[in-house]
Amino acid sequence: MRLEDAVYRQLKKRVGEAHITRNPEDRVCYSYDAAPGPPFIPDAVVFPESEAQVADIMRLSWEKRIPVIPRGSGSGMTGGAVPVQGGLVMALTRMNRILEIDTDNFIATVEPGVIVADLHAAVESQGLFYPPDPASSAVCTIGGNVGECAGGPRAVKYGVTRDYVLGLQAVLPCGDIIRTGVRTAKGVAGYDLTRLIVGSEGTLAVVTRITLKLLPKPGYVTTLAVCFDDMEKAARAVSGIMRRAVIPRCVEYLDEASLGLVRHQLRFNLPDPARALLILELDGDETLVTTQTAQIQSFCLQSGALDILMASDPVQAAAIWEARKALSPALYKIASQKLNEDIVVPISKIPDMVSRIQTLQQESGLTIVSFGHAGDGNIHCNIMYDKTDASQKKQAHEAVDKLFAATLALGGTITGEHGVGLSKKEYLSWEIGEKEQSIMKQIKAVFDPRQMLNPGKIFS
Amino acid sequence: MRLEDAVYRQLKKRVGEAHITRNPEDRVCYSYDAAPGPPFIPDAVVFPESEAQVADIMRLSWEKRIPVIPRGSGSGMTGGAVPVQGGLVMALTRMNRILEIDTDNFIATVEPGVIVADLHAAVESQGLFYPPDPASSAVCTIGGNVGECAGGPRAVKYGVTRDYVLGLQAVLPCGDIIRTGVRTAKGVAGYDLTRLIVGSEGTLAVVTRITLKLLPKPGYVTTLAVCFDDMEKAARAVSGIMRRAVIPRCVEYLDEASLGLVRHQLRFNLPDPARALLILELDGDETLVTTQTAQIQSFCLQSGALDILMASDPVQAAAIWEARKALSPALYKIASQKLNEDIVVPISKIPDMVSRIQTLQQESGLTIVSFGHAGDGNIHCNIMYDKTDASQKKQAHEAVDKLFAATLALGGTITGEHGVGLSKKEYLSWEIGEKEQSIMKQIKAVFDPRQMLNPGKIFS
Numbered sequence: 001m002r003l004e005d006a007v008y009r010q011l012k013k014r015v016g017e018a019h020i021t022r023n024p025e026d027r028v029c030y031s032y033d034a035a036p037g038p039p040f041i042p043d044a045v046v047f048p049e050s051e052a053q054v055a056d057i058m059r060l061s062w063e064k065r066i067p068v069i070p071r072g073s074g075s076g077m078t079g080g081a082v083p084v085q086g087g088l089v090m091a092l093t094r095m096n097r098i099l100e101i102d103t104d105n106f107i108a109t110v111e112p113g114v115i116v117a118d119l120h121a122a123v124e125s126q127g128l129f130y131p132p133d134p135a136s137s138a139v140c141t142i143g144g145n146v147g148e149c150a151g152g153p154r155a156v157k158y159g160v161t162r163d164y165v166l167g168l169q170a171v172l173p174c175g176d177i178i179r180t181g182v183r184t185a186k187g188v189a190g191y192d193l194t195r196l197i198v199g200s201e202g203t204l205a206v207v208t209r210i211t212l213k214l215l216p217k218p219g220y221v222t223t224l225a226v227c228f229d230d231m232e233k234a235a236r237a238v239s240g241i242m243r244r245a246v247i248p249r250c251v252e253y254l255d256e257a258s259l260g261l262v263r264h265q266l267r268f269n270l271p272d273p274a275r276a277l278l279i280l281e282l283d284g285d286e287t288l289v290t291t292q293t294a295q296i297q298s299f300c301l302q303s304g305a306l307d308i309l310m311a312s313d314p315v316q317a318a319a320i321w322e323a324r325k326a327l328s329p330a331l332y333k334i335a336s337q338k339l340n341e342d343i344v345v346p347i348s349k350i351p352d353m354v355s356r357i358q359t360l361q362q363e364s365g366l367t368i369v370s371f372g373h374a375g376d377g378n379i380h381c382n383i384m385y386d387k388t389d390a391s392q393k394k395q396a397h398e399a400v401d402k403l404f405a406a407t408l409a410l411g412g413t414i415t416g417e418h419g420v421g422l423s424k425k426e427y428l429s430w431e432i433g434e435k436e437q438s439i440m441k442q443i444k445a446v447f448d449p450r451q452m453l454n455p456g457k458i459f460s
Numbered sequence: 461m462r463l464e465d466a467v468y469r470q471l472k473k474r475v476g477e478a479h480i481t482r483n484p485e486d487r488v489c490y491s492y493d494a495a496p497g498p499p500f501i502p503d504a505v506v507f508p509e510s511e512a513q514v515a516d517i518m519r520l521s522w523e524k525r526i527p528v529i530p531r532g533s534g535s536g537m538t539g540g541a542v543p544v545q546g547g548l549v550m551a552l553t554r555m556n557r558i559l560e561i562d563t564d565n566f567i568a569t570v571e572p573g574v575i576v577a578d579l580h581a582a583v584e585s586q587g588l589f590y591p592p593d594p595a596s597s598a599v600c601t602i603g604g605n606v607g608e609c610a611g612g613p614r615a616v617k618y619g620v621t622r623d624y625v626l627g628l629q630a631v632l633p634c635g636d637i638i639r640t641g642v643r644t645a646k647g648v649a650g651y652d653l654t655r656l657i658v659g660s661e662g663t664l665a666v667v668t669r670i671t672l673k674l675l676p677k678p679g680y681v682t683t684l685a686v687c688f689d690d691m692e693k694a695a696r697a698v699s700g701i702m703r704r705a706v707i708p709r710c711v712e713y714l715d716e717a718s719l720g721l722v723r724h725q726l727r728f729n730l731p732d733p734a735r736a737l738l739i740l741e742l743d744g745d746e747t748l749v750t751t752q753t754a755q756i757q758s759f760c761l762q763s764g765a766l767d768i769l770m771a772s773d774p775v776q777a778a779a780i781w782e783a784r785k786a787l788s789p790a791l792y793k794i795a796s797q798k799l800n801e802d803i804v805v806p807i808s809k810i811p812d813m814v815s816r817i818q819t820l821q822q823e824s825g826l827t828i829v830s831f832g833h834a835g836d837g838n839i840h841c842n843i844m845y846d847k848t849d850a851s852q853k854k855q856a857h858e859a860v861d862k863l864f865a866a867t868l869a870l871g872g873t874i875t876g877e878h879g880v881g882l883s884k885k886e887y888l889s890w891e892i893g894e895k896e897q898s899i900m901k902q903i904k905a906v907f908d909p910r911q912m913l914n915p916g917k918i919f920s
Contacts, residue, residue: 104703104808127705149648160646162655163623178896184804185836186620186876188609188659189884190892190918191900195622195655199648216705243564245587245676288748344644348564376645416646424649432650436638439906440651446902458650 003043003088007064011046011088014056019047019094030089033071034136035079035423036337042069042083049094051169051177051208058206059175061088067455068173070202072113072141076148077340078421080201084456090206092143098122099209106214107166107183112143112207129217131158131249134417135325146207149199151417153250153281153324156242156375160417162198164213170197170205173448183211196443201419202454204447218283221249222293223317225309226300227274231255231358234276235351237303238374241280242347244299246292250281251375252324255354258371261330267319271306278374279320327371334367335384337393339400341424344378345412356406357381364399366392378416404430420458428459463503463548467524471506471548474516479507479554490549493531494596495539495883496797502529502543509554511629511637511668518666519635521548527915528633530662532573532601536608537800538881540661544916550666552603558582559669566674567626567643572603572667589677591618591709594877595785603667609659611877613710613741613784616835620877622658624673630657630665633908643671656903661879662914664907678743681709682753683777685769686760687734691715691818694736695811697763698834701740702807704759706752710741711835712784715814718831721790727779731767738834739780787831794827795844797853799860801884804838805872816866817841824859826852838876864890880918888919 003022012020021027022044031039043066048054061068067087074081083089096113103126110119116137123130134140134152144150146168151160167181181187181194197204228234231253238251254262256275263270270277280296282289297308311317331338345353354370357379361368364383372380383399385392404414404427414431415424428437441459444451463482472480481487482504491499503526508514521528527547534541543549556573563586570579576597583590594600594612604610606628611620627641641647641654657664688694691713698711714722716735723730730737740756742749757768771777791798805813814830817839821828824843832840843859845852864874864887874891875884888897901919904911 102806102808104699105806106702107806149652151646155646159623162652163619172895176895178899179893180896182804182873183871184806184838184873184876186611186615186804186833186838187873188877188879189873189875189888190880190897191664191903192609192622192655192659193896193899195652199652204651216707219705239564242566245679247676285745285748285751288745291745344642344646346562346565346567346644348562373646378644378646411643413642413644413647413649415649416644417648419648420650428649433639435632435636436640436653437650439638439653442906443651443903446899446906 003066007060008044010060011057015046015048015053021045033074033076033079033081035077037079037422040083042089043086045089045091047091047094054171054206054208055175055177057090058171058173062174062452065450065452067452069454070206072144073139075136075140076144076421077418078423080419080421080457082422084422101126103128108212108214110142110210110212112141112210114142116140116142116145123214124217127217128214130212130214132161132164135328142210143207146198146210147202148419153252153373156251156373157247157249162195165194165198165210166213167211168194168197168207169209170207172205173453201421201457203444203457220286220289221281221283222289223311223320224280225268225320226278226280226305227270227307228276228304229273229306231276231354232351233304234278235354237300238350239348240299240303241296242375248280248375249283250279252279253374254371257367257369258327261333262323262326265326266323268309274306279324331369331382331384335386337385337387339383339396341381341400341403342378342416342418343381343403343407343412343414344416345407345410347377349410350374350377352410353379360399360402364395366395366399422457425458425460463526467520468504470520471517475506475508475513481505493534493536493539493541495537497539497882500543502549503546505549505551507551507554514631514666514668515635515637517550518631518633522634522912525910525912527912529914530666532604533599535596535600536604536881537878538883540879540881540917542882544882561586568672568674570602570670572601572670574602576600576602576605583674584677587677588674590672590674592621592624595788602670606658606667606670607662608877608879613712613833616711616833617707617709622655625654625658625670626673627671628654628657628667629669630667632665633910633913661881661917663904663917680746680749681741681743682749683771683780684740685728685780686738686740686765687730687767688736688764689733689766691736691814692811693764694738695814697760698810699808700759700763701756702835708740708835709743710739712739713834714784714831717827717829718787721793722783722786725786726783728769734766739784791829791842791844795846797845797847799843799856801841801860801863802838802876802878803841803863803867803872803874804876805867805870807837809870810834810837812870813839820859820862824855826855826859882917885918885920
């Protein structure tokens with residue numbers, strides 16, 4: 001169903017002329033997200049400023065059977081924000097108010113369009129802490145984080161977005177507003193609709209208000225860059241670190257190909273033989289963290305680390321993190337296209353998985369760059385290929401098949417934090433059985449019997 | 461539908477003669493749980509030993525439209541395990557194997573009938589830690605904890621059962637077996653069926669296998685008993701403690717009436733003017749915990765504490781906890797019946813709530829005993845009355861109405877960890893709107909279109 005002129009005019013009247021567009025240039029800007037894949041052009045893009053406007057837009061779209069695709073900044077990695085059936089893209093970026101930071105109860109209430117880094121800054125300025133910190137935190141929205149159940153490097157100690165969402169307000173596809181969850185530390189009245197909506201990739205309801213649990217801000221943080229001459233050695237060190245009673249707040253790794261990409265721009269010294277880098281962060285009480293950091297340094301040296309750099313101030317810590325954060329964009333230096341998968345394996349299987357990825361690289365002849373959240377077994381595996389080369393493309397897709405098969409054989413999952421969206425939906429059945437998918441689809445039908453909200457995602 | 465003889469014989473053949481009963485005496489034993497309320501006699505009680513047996517029983521019951529009520533030890537507080545429509549009680553107590561404790565990946569896989577205290581002992585003997593610890597942990601099962609999303613005193617620091625369940629195996633009402641979630645630290649493939657089933661009070665599926673996240677066992681624990689001459693002073697101290705950056709692992713309180721009940725049997729000295737007691741526990745690194753404990757002691761004294769006892773060994777710590785654990789059974793010394801509600805309010809509202817409960821006590825003329833998890837605002841409020849006195853009974857129910865109204869007005873919830881079950885279902889609409897309940901009921905229908913699994917619970 002295309003968006004009729006009359007409907008467009010009604011929407012324009014509701015949100016104001018400046019907040020809806022169907023210019024071709026604007027529509028192109030909302031035809032893609034951070035996933036590879038062809039663009040899909042929406043019929044229009046609307047920017048509501050309030051829950052009431054979201055509800056009105058949904059009601060009208062419902063009546064006219066126009067697909068609605070809610071989105072934030074479009075930094076998602078699996079095509080979750082792409083309008084595959086056209087329709088109306090609803091960008092929630094104007095709904096970006098932090099409504100309350102309750103320092104007595106350690107709770108924040110926010111609109112979905114708040115940029116995650118802004119949330120971090122706001123709560124930290126009051127001595128509080130919102131742990132989830134995806135690599136895209138400078139641009140991504142908290143609404144998108146809720147939609148995907150975003151994780152990031154600190155998940156190893158602090159958990160993922162799901163663990164911080166206490167309650168939601170959301171608009172159903174039919175336009176009704178619902179409230180879920182609580183604004184207290186506990187609550188079990190009725191079924192857990194909150195966590196059903198978290199991670200549902202914008203397919204069940206449009207989230208309009210989020211109540212988040214906060215923690216006290218850790219008093220002290222140490223950041224270490226630990227290099228090894230061999231990735232498998234680094235992977236074994238990670239397994240060893242995670243078996244100790246100290247849980248670092250971040251355990252990131254960069255493999256040889258990753259280091260090759262960013263080596264020239266590092267603002268710290270990396271020994272020539274270094275072929276793998278771990279970035280470790282510990283936080284908490286200063287005396288304790290200092291002791292634990294020394295223990296971990298000594299364990300890394302016993303595990304064969306070539307060198308350890310400990311950041312002496314926040315500037316040096318930022319320099320270490322730059323290496324990690326520069327990676328995703330730098331990948332396109334290697335090849336014009338990447339298949340970016342965020343598999344997870346049990347921590348003890350990381351060395352096996354690293355070795356499997358090296359074999360895959362040899363077999364396929366493609367460059368595979370892997371890095372990510374080693375501490376929770378969440379590996380971002382980027383299979384690089386030339387998109388104009390049909391044979392490479394085929395090789396790359398075959399490599400993904402093998403990667404997922406190996407991941408599942410090791411007891412893992414095909415997605416730790418990016419979601420299924422469009423790019424992984426053909427693989428969902430590899431992990432989730434027919435009966436379980438049938439239940440999920442019936443739940444989708446409960447929320448969205450007309451299949452109008454972010455259609456064509458997750459399920460084949 | 462009554463259980464026909466032919467069906468009973470089929471069930472007996474499947475599980476073995478020793479593992480099913482319809483003797484009147486046995487049926488009476490399975491006609492109640494720890495909630496007040498009339499007994500409901502099941503037609504039979506079956507004790508499966510495996511998931512395959514559970515699936516067979518469900519399939520047969522489905523076909524014959526016999527209600528099935530799954531349960532563990534029956535320690536639930538809201539009638540969740542009571543067979544209100546008769547049918548077949550399915551006690552999962554024989555499925556009590558700890559299948560795996562994976563020390564490399566900090567994961568345990570267990571059957572639902574494992575006693576929570578046995579799980580604690582097993583993982584702690586391997587240096588690991590499963591934090592949820594409801595007061596009934598010596599008798600309650602992990603399956604029941606999953607069904608109710610149990611909490612307990614350590615939730616203030618460590619969260620509730622939901623936060624530790626990574627994945628499930630479960631049998632649907634029709635007898636199909638499903639697998640949900642992951643056995644890795646992260647996973648977002650498809651909708652979150654795991655957390656939908658956690659806290660669903662045995663109304664969606666019969667859980668047969670549970671994958672749990674574990675933590676390293678904390679190295680050091682301190683236990684404090686802090687007494688005050690006034691409950692509101694104690695409540696303000698709790699708010700103050702929770703605003704500091706140190707989160708104790710337990711912050712329990714006992715009010716004057718609670719102390720009156722257990723005072724004579726305390727194995728530690730309580731000053732005569734004491735009218736309120738806080739039990740605080742801190743855990744973690746020894747040096748840090750020692751420092752933090754001293755800070756909290758000094759804060760409590762500034763807040764007007766009369767006296768502080770610090771346990772010097774595990775025996776003394778156990779003596780302190782005895783006071784708290786003896787409370788629930790001791791309540792019946794005051795009156796023959798209690799209405800036991802587990803409301804939650806935002807932490808900063810605890811002093812308001814404590815004062816509201818005191819007013820309620822004066823207004824109703826009934827004894828109200830309150831104690832519980834002050835650190836997360838979860839108050840166990842027991843309204844005592846003589847069950848043979850119709851006027852007292854009416855007063856008590858009116859007091860519950862006022863208690864819930866006050867709780868919701870303060871931004872709280874009517875149940876933090878006991879669930880809705882039978883006893884709170886008439887109040888569910890006070891907290892959960894019509895649209896949200898409609899979604900929940902439709903989800904129930906997805907899992908259980910014949911309404912055969914634990915019927916008559918949660919929803920009116």
